[in-house]
Amino acid sequence: MTSQVLAMGAVVGLGIMLIGLGLRRRPPQLTLPGLDASGSGMRGATRRAAGRVERDLQRKQQLGQDAAMVGRTLEIHALTKLGGLVAGAVLIIVVSVMFTVAMGVSIPPMLIVACAAGGALLGWWLPDSMLKTDAEKERExxxxxxxxxxxxxxxxxxxxxxxxxxxxxxxxxxxxxxxxxxxxxxxxxxxxxxxxxxxxxxxxxxxxxxxxxxxxxxxxxxxxxxxxxxxxxxxxxxxxxxKSLAEADAEAASASEKMGAPLALIGGAFMVLMGYPPLAGILNSDSIPTGF
Missing domain, CATH: 1.20.81 (Receptor-associated Protein)
Incomplete structure (x- = not known):
């Protein structure tokens, strides 16, 4: 079981190294005749993967509009999604290994793989959600x-x-x-x-x-x-x-309505607090005369 976890960790670590090499800025190098430097090696593989993701993202019009709104290119967003995918899987695997080592509990490999896949999907989807939120703020x-x-x-x-x-x-x-x-x-x-x-x-x-x-x-x-x-x-x-004045009035009215319930609760609590001492005195049996 440990060997399988280590193997999965090695694969994910290789993916992180590919993403890091793709994001790293390097000085321009001379290209020898017959050798395409941009299409060979790990950096080329990462760039090709990012380019494929970018082409897929270009089909999504709203995503491109959101990226333009925050001043981000689709290539950078594609690299961010690839990094989130790898990071999500790595995080689940690392947590599983730490839990196994610290607690001594054997976790089924298939469960780790399933959780790592879920973490990868979350890391792939999260940049889109964050981009949409940032774009809406920028539009406002x-x-x-x-x-x-x-x-x-x-x-x-x-x-x-x-x-x-x-x-x-x-x-x-x-x-x-x-x-x-x-x-x-x-x-x-x-x-x-x-x-x-x-x-x-x-x-x-x-x-x-x-x-x-x-x-x-x-x-x-x-x-x-x-x-x-x-x-x-x-x-x-x-x-x-x-329109701006109407939206401001609507927001103010909505805020006033939201404050109505807390004010009612505070008023009720104040009435209970002020009325409890005399009510407790009236209901106290010791204060009621028993003989005439």
């Missing part, structure tokens, strides 16, 4: 920053600035990630000779920023039909402001 920050950007655009438009110039000028007012992404999207559309809403739509689709779609649609409608872009921008900013 992006939403708040984009609302500030829209406020600046509205102020510039109200002051008489050109609509397209106001979009670019407001994006240059800060170096926060959201402002930088919007500025890059507008610069890309300008370099390609496209209207600004095309660059903003690519940004929204690449990061799944659904809250930007109404503003982009209104801006495109105003630009293509000849309607007033100024009024379209101001109306969308007003709609975003009203």
């Amino acid at each position: 920050r992006f939403k708040q920053s984009s609302e500030a950007w829209l406020e600046l655009v509205a102020q510039l438009v109200t002051a008489g600035s050109d609509e397209h110039a106001a979009l670019n000028a407001a994006a240059r007012c800060s170096n926060q990630p959201a402002f930088t992404a919007i500025r890059d999207a507008l610069a890309e559309s300008s370099a390609l000779g496209e209207p600004p809403w095309d660059g903003l739509r690519r940004l929204s689709e690449s990061r799944r920023l659904r809250f930007m779609e109404p503003f982009i649609a209104a801006l495109e409608l105003a630009g293509t039909t000849g309607a007033g872009s100024r009024q379209a921008i101001l109306s969308q900013v007003e709609a975003a402001r009203n």
Whole structure:
């Protein structure tokens, strides 16, 4: 049994070494004629495995959007998933060996293999869950920053600035990630000779920023039909402001409702505490007169 556990530990250790060699940064080396350095050895095997996982991940659109939201490439995410898979299996095996040595209890090899497989699956799935959580947090920050950007655009438009110039000028007012992404999207559309809403739509689709779609649609409608872009921008900013206020009121109302039950319990406990002494005195048989 011990030999089987050691054999499994050796296999998992080899996997960890492959992942470590793949992640290690090395200086560029000269490639001899007839020898492909990138496709040979353990580093090449790790890179090929990561590339295969990356190609599989590219089929998942939402995963790619989440990775773009946090500024992570799919290759790095693939290596993270491979590392989590190996680490999950290794952790289960190490814990099993330590439990066997410390307690002297013989654990069936099949149970160890099954638990190691479960740990590997957990390590494979956990990076996706963490990426999704981080992406949602970044989207919330992006939403708040984009609302500030829209406020600046509205102020510039109200002051008489050109609509397209106001979009670019407001994006240059800060170096926060959201402002930088919007500025890059507008610069890309300008370099390609496209209207600004095309660059903003690519940004929204690449990061799944659904809250930007109404503003982009209104801006495109105003630009293509000849309607007033100024009024379209101001109306969308007003709609975003009203929506933010409504969400804030809803959160405040929800917090008040959640506090209702604890306050009721506290009030009931206070009434019991204040009413118990006189009630105990009334119910005490010693205080009740027995003769007349």
